[in-house]
Amino acid sequence: MIQVALSVYDPKGTYARHAGVVIASVLRNTEAPVCFHILHDDTLTDENRSRLEESAAEHQSKTPGEPRGTVDFIDVSDAMGKFPESDFDKICGRFSRGTLYRLMLPEIIHDSVDKVIYLDCDIVVALDIADLWKIVSSDTERTLGGVQEDRSPNPPASAVPISEIKTDAMGLSRERYINAGVLYMNLERLRSERTAKTALFQRAVAYIDRFAPPLLDQDFLNAEYLGDILYLDPRYNTDPKDEIFESVFEMERIWHFGGHLKPWNALTGTNADMLYWKYLSLTPWRDELWDSLFAAMSNEKYYHRHSKGCVKRLKSQVWDNMKDILKLRR
Structure with missing residues (x-):
């Protein structure tokens, strides 16, 4: 089964519908069964929870009566409660708390899930996500995966030693920088770090406290896993900007409305x-x-x-x- 994770932080009660759009777009274009892990806190209302379940259940599989999509709700409240409130202020900045929830995935998702595709909720999946899943599920050598921020069709060489990669003061290489709106996470490898490193969230807080990076956890993930990233084809994270496309309804892309x-x-x-x-x-x-x-x-x-x-x-x-x-x- 394809494993997809979404984050919903919804104090106004209007954000959950965007997660519903992601779910509908995935299932409209994908025949394989998909489990959507919804990372949430107490801002997700019972009504919106039911609507998210309905969004998945509306798309039936080839087996009569069986939905192609299932939903696994994961309340992050207990996990977040282990960290001081001040940490959230440091790491959130102008961004939603929901962006932090993915940092908890290695600890809060079931251990049987060893890989996941994390999607932001300002995304529409207009392709068969099984194609992307096939790529990432066969990977055994990288901890993260994503599309380069500049959407370059030519990924950087993966065999270059980290010591030879030029970085800035924050440990970032702009040539190797990925956008984390579509993020492959190898949870098995992330969990294997537990004995040698602190939790992913704690490391992110330390990095942000030290550097005050403009893109917070995205910058952290790029710096922390430099040289350990699987680079994906740009069609798996396409920023439309203000471009007009011919036959936009027929284009196979993951569209990411990542701007303000x-x-x-x-x-x-x-x-x-x-x-x-x-x-x-x-x-x-x-x-x-x-x-x-x-x-x-x-x-x-x-x-x-x-x-x-x-x-x-x-x-x-x-x-x-x-x-x-x-x-x-x-």
């Missing part, structure tokens, strides 16, 4: 936004689609990013694409 602006906030400038709305329509949050889409389209706070003509074009494009979204729901 998200599709649910405003029109971001790319038609890849429509993929988010397409998969939202396939979740139990589908009744929120029209109100949320209208709010994003009319969010004048972000209009300064585009000319008046650009905004008009994007709005027209949104409505043109909506008929595709509704067609693809069938």
Whole structure:
């Protein structure tokens, strides 16, 4: 079974639906069974918990009555409670607490799970994730895996000794730096470090306290596992930026809306936004689609990013694409 982990920190009660979009997009494009490990705390409401379960159960396997997706809820509250509250302030900064939960995975997920694909919740998976799972499940030599931040199609040489890799003061090599929004984690190797190192979370806090890195745990993971990273094809973590794509609904990618602006906030400038709305329509949050889409389209706070003509074009494009979204729901 394919193992996927998501983090949900949801004090406003509106974030869980993005995890639902990830689940729906994975299962819409993948026939193999998938277990979604939802890392959460007490901000996940019973209603949203039920909706996440429903998001997975709606997609049936070839065996009648059996869902392709199952959900494993993992409450991180006890694990987080072992660390001083001040540590969270250091490591979170401007980011959500949810980003920390993946650092707990080696300790809190069941020991039978030895590998996992961690996905941020600002992601749409528009490909068969079994292809990615096949790559990472066959790996035995790397602790982490991801796509280079610059999305280079040419991965760096893996045989170079760490002593020969040039790094900055924080221990980072920009040529080898990965984006951690799609992150392969070899949990077996991470657990094997327990006897020689402190817990992953504790090491992250120490690193952040020392360097105050701008991207916090992503910087830590890149520095800590320099030379121990499996580099993945850029299609497994594609940032659409503000590009317009032909046949965007047919492109096989993991789309990552990793910038400050998200599709649910405003029109971001790319038609890849429509993929988010397409998969939202396939979740139990589908009744929120029209109100949320209208709010994003009319969010004048972000209009300064585009000319008046650009905004008009994007709005027209949104409505043109909506008929595709509704067609693809069938």
